[in-house]
Amino acid sequence: MDEQALLGLNPNADARYRQRAMAYFEQLKESQGAWEVCAEALAKGIYNDDHVKFFCFQVLEHQIKFRHAGLSVVQQQMIRETLMKWLQGQLMNAQPEKPFIRNKAAQVFALTFVMEYPALWPKFFFDVLSLVGLNPNGVDVYLRTLMAIDAEVVDRDILHSPEETRRNMLIKDAMREQCIPSLVESWFQILQTYQRSHPEITCQCLEVVGAFVSWIDLNLIANDRFVNLLLSQMSVAELREEACDCLFEIVNKGMDPVDKTKLVESLCRVLQSAGFFNVEQEDDVDFLAKFSRLVNGMGQSLVLSWTKLAKAGSVKEAADTLQALEAKVPLLLQLLVHEDDDISANIVGFCYEYLHVLKQLPQLTDQQKTSIEAVMLAIMKKLTYDEEYNFENEGEDEAMFVEYRKQLKMLLDRLAQVSPDLLLEAILRVFTNTMQNWQTASFSEVEVSIRLLYMLGEALPASHGAHFSGETVKTSALQDMMRTLVSCGVSSYQHSSVSLEFFETVLRYDKFFLVEPQHIPNVLMAFLDQRGLRHNSPKVRSRVAYLFSRFVKTLHKHMNGFIEDILTRIQDLLELAPPENGFLALLTSDDQLFMKQALMRSLLAPLMDAFHPLLAKLLQETEEERQAALADCLSHAVGFASRTSKAFSNKQTVKHCGCTEVYRDCLQTFLPALSCPVQRGALRSSVRSFLHRMIICMEEEVLPFVPAASEHMLKDCEAKDLQEFIPLISQITAKFKRQVSPFLQQVFMPLVLAIFEVLARPAEDNDQAAALEKQMLRRSYFTFIQTITGSGMNEVMANQGAENIERVVFTIIQGAVDFPDPIAQKTCFIVLSKLVELWGGKDGMVGFPDFIYKHIVPACFLAPLKPTFDLSDAQTVLTLSECAVTLKMIHLKRGPEFIQFLQQEYLPSLQVAPEISQELCQVLQQPDVKVLKNYIKAFFQRAKL
Known part of the structure; x- marks a missing residue:
């Protein structure tokens, strides 16, 4: 073996040695017989270094997993002998191997078993058992092998192909017939022999029994001698938990x-x-x-x-x-x-x-x-x-x-x-007792008694308002409890959990106040004072702000007399002002949004009045910290307006509430912030979010504002700005389609050129953040092109001039092939397929068929052949599916001409054998695209071997 390369297996080795080790690993894996040196090293125990032993097992594992069928009978026999000799070596060792080596060995044993049992190695278990006997090192490897076999053959959490499922059934049937009784006997002997001396082996064995019991004959385990042994182990401290788990699996059978x-x-x-x-x-x-x-x-x-x-x-x-x-x-x-x-x-x-x-x-x-x-x-x-x-x-x-x-x-x-009656009775009893003594009770008692009242609402079958209609026992009990809750003073209890539970329950049963509106003023006071919006816990204040807006919304018909008082009391909570001297407002900006949602007509006008002066102030401010505070304040203002719009689902509801004009004024007020050169990121982000909302709430009424907004946002762009701007344009495209076609034709190339400019900017090699931003921008760009091509507005791209079209389409080809990003690649193939559909037919765009053969067809083959195109990755497989769809679309548009091009020109240039070319072309001509998708995957897997 290459001793120099083996040095690189040590985790502390330098990069050069590690690279050499990786290359050596690939060489041994791919070479026909080079792996045999690893087999010999394991069989003879040549190396003492753990990393080298692990390496040898990995090489062997690769041969068994991917090349077993291609091995000669002699080579298959060599693998068996290697494993048995290695196992024999373990029996002699005073010290067992490290667990990571034993686990890898067990995986290799299990893989060999799955490939060779029962046809090639019917005596697998008998050979292993007769060799290991009751030697603890051997038994340990035997048990680990059984667990590895369970993972390969039985584990239901692993998805198996139909072929693997059939193979696994055959293996289990053969095992039941030939060796399960012997295995069970071996487990019994192991459990009996080692329960005192080697508790860790006993626990392993219990795990094996638990794993196998689901599919073997239960009588082999659920009998007196076995169960009594398991029960005796329930009394041994080190074994009892595993014994318990084992009994659980037996019971679950x-x-x-x-x-x-x-x-x-x-x-x-x-x-x-x-x-x-x-x-x-x-x-x-x-x-x-x-x-x-x-x-x-x-x-x-x-x-x-x-x-x-x-x-x-x-x-x-x-x-x-x-x-x-x-x-x-x-x-x-x-x-x-x-x-x-x-x-x-x-x-x-x-x-x-x-x-x-x-x-x-x-x-x-x-x-x-x-x-x-x-x-x-x-x-x-x-x-x-x-x-x-x-x-x-x-x-x-x-x-x-x-x-x-x-x-x-x-x-x-x-x-x-x-038993609804029993439950109601029990909760009424607990609740009443606790509320009578809430001042002296612990917070947990008070909280849980209110919690139980809250839970009743969901537990007892009734529509939301029906809890307080009709003369039932339930109605009167719930009404009594709610009356007690809001009048006994428990809202003053000094613990945040009780305060939250009180307000949650008030809102849960807000229909109670329609029946007994006399309690509204008291509850409103609780919402507005130190018990609610001015509570000392930010968590309570935040939740109460949301619950208050819901409470006001539900009971709006009863609120007219209180609105002025409410506004007066909460005015200071809603002021639009940056934090002064580090003192933060009682309510966070998000909490304030809920309040404003409930009182919108009174709120948006002062908000807009404050906006222009603050924006002017920001432009004059030179101190960075103060600039950030002002920008934050302006962003929150836009955010407030955005959030109030969440009350509306579309133009109809905005119009219905008479708010169209207010939101138009808001747009007018906020858009100048887009061209503010100071604190640009935060301001652009908030105004862009507001535009997203207005597209939903105002529909086509927002369109006059879009060109100016786009112009602002395309100036001095960073990758992040563009990446966030593209979804806005995509939303407009998808929603308004033909209506925005002239605008899109106008903005298309400026936007594309801005993207190209940002992507072309040089960045530091090791700047991960910049690389990621560019990757995300590239994805957004391809998604934008997909939205344009998929929206039925062929003219947007078609009217950009031949040179621009070619430039854009080349970037799509590049995205499909050159960047190892399966998400972007998938989008690119969807776009290519759409362009072929639009322009690739007999009456399509002039010159485009030529482009298909020169660039799109090669992209469909070059991308999957790249080393970075990982066919074991789920995202990449989806990309390959879209690649297949593109080929199918080309065939649909170009017919026999495309088949002829593949067979006579393109596939021969890739050195594809004629019979495989013919096979691929036949599959391409079949009507079902699923057949092509499956075939393409197999085609490229074969091509990459």
Whole structure:
């Protein structure tokens, strides 16, 4: 072997050596017999360096994976012997290899197995087992190999081709017939032998059993001797978690419902008698989390068995299964209410499905009602925040609790379906007790009692306003609770979580105020004072601003008498002014938007009045920090106006509300900011966003402003400016089509030339940010051309003059071939296909057919042949599909002339064999483009070997 090249395998080697090692790797992979030196090195244990051993396995792996069918019988035999000799060497070693080498070896064993079993190496497992016996190093590799085989043959998360699926079924059938009993026996021996001396090997073996149990005969595992061994390992500290997982996989095995119930029951009896059901006495939370998952699996299995039996009309068996299910409920409740949320979360699935079973029963027993109440109390307890919860700076733990709360809410919704009256009663009791004593209760008690009232609204079936209509028990209970909430003074509770929950619930039940409008003034005050918009927590202020705008919108008919008072009280919160002396306004700019949305007519005029003076001030300002503050302020002003437009979905609604003129005035006011030379990026960005909104809200009324805006935005452009401007033009093109054709013809070349100019600017070699900006601009440019060609406005490009058209189309060819960016390449092929459709026919553009043969056809072959065109990458495969569509379109437009060109001129110039040329041309002529797409992929894969 090239010893110099091997030096480059060391991670600390310098770049020159590393490059040489890479080249050597490619050479060994591609050469017919060079890999054999690696096989010999492994078989004889020539090298001690871990990186070299790993390298040798990689070379071997490549041969087996991609070249196995082409190897001679002797070479295939050599691979088998290499692996067995290497394995034999492991048995002699005092120290096992590093885990990364053992894993790679296991992958190579598994690959060889998949290629050669059962036809070429039927005794694979017997050979391995007879060699390793009970040697710990050998057993370790054997178990890793089994897991690697599981990944290749069984793992359902890996997508397999139909051919691989057929192969995997054949392998599993052969294994069941020939060797599974022997494998199971070997697992039993390993588990028994190593449970004390080598817990890590025992855990590996348990993982193997868990993986294989899903598709082998369950009786081989679910028998007294095996299950008793697993249960004994549940009591060994180092093994119990893996043993639990293994039992979970056994329980999850698909089988006949009666047999499944028997299996679960026998397991439960043994677990119970061994003391595992005494959850309170177990303090190992990691084990309990696994145990909870196991109980969840057993519970869900029983539910599935009951469902099948009930559906089949097997009355006695269904009753027995239901009894078995009920017997697990006390254990379910212990785990559900456990203080560790992971343990509780792992049992939610079983709890949810148990409640679903109860929902289907004709009537509930007293015991079942007691269980429902116990689940209810558990949910209420577990919904409560811990004292350690960090409300101001939520991290990963807090995010996990929020997710866990969502699961509990799901249970509460299911409870409401099973027994709405019980749920209403329980929540009414908790809520009333807490509200009577809110001053002395902890924040978590107060928050959760309001939270439960909020959750009721979604849990109890009713349309949003129907909670307070009709004379039902539910209506009066909800009305009583809302009356208590808004009048008991709890809105003054000094904790942000309580404040937020109060306002969320007020909005959740805003229809309550239509029934009892006398409470509106008190709630408005809460919104406007220190409890809401002036709260000391920015998080509360921000959310309240949004909720307030919604509240005003819902109850607008009741607001007339309060508008003046509201405006007076919030005036200082809505001032358009940059921060002075580092003092920030109470509401962030985003929060203010929600407020303004609710009070727009009163707000936009003063906003516009302030804009011109501030813009003039910015132009005169010389201090950079002050410039940034002023620009920020102007951007927020434009942002405010934009956000108010979110209340409208189209021109009709803007017109309907009498706002067209206001927005026209806004456009007039804001557009001069586009040519402001100071703080250009921020100002352009905000005005451009406003234009996007106006295109939606004002439709064609915005068109008179577009040419001037475009002219401003094309001056002194940077890559980012253009990249953000293109979507605006694309939006206008897609929306107005023919209406904007004259404008597009006018702006097309200035825009294209501005893009070319920015792309041509030199940049530092190692300036990653600049390179990325250029890549994104290039993508935007190609997307723009795609929008133009796809919008049915042929004339926009056709009227640019021959020289300009040629220049643009060459950039598309270049984008398709030269830049290793599959997203851009895909777009380029879509454009080329469209241009062929538009101009490539008999009555198309003069000279374009010639261009097709000179440039477009070669692009379709040169792009996929590039080394950077990675056919294992999903995006690249999509690009290849569009390439195939382009070829299909050329055939559609040029017919037999194109086939003749390929067969007689172009494909021979690429040294493509005549029979393959003929094959490709035949596929091209078939009507189904899918056939061509599949063939093209295979064609280029073959070409790249």
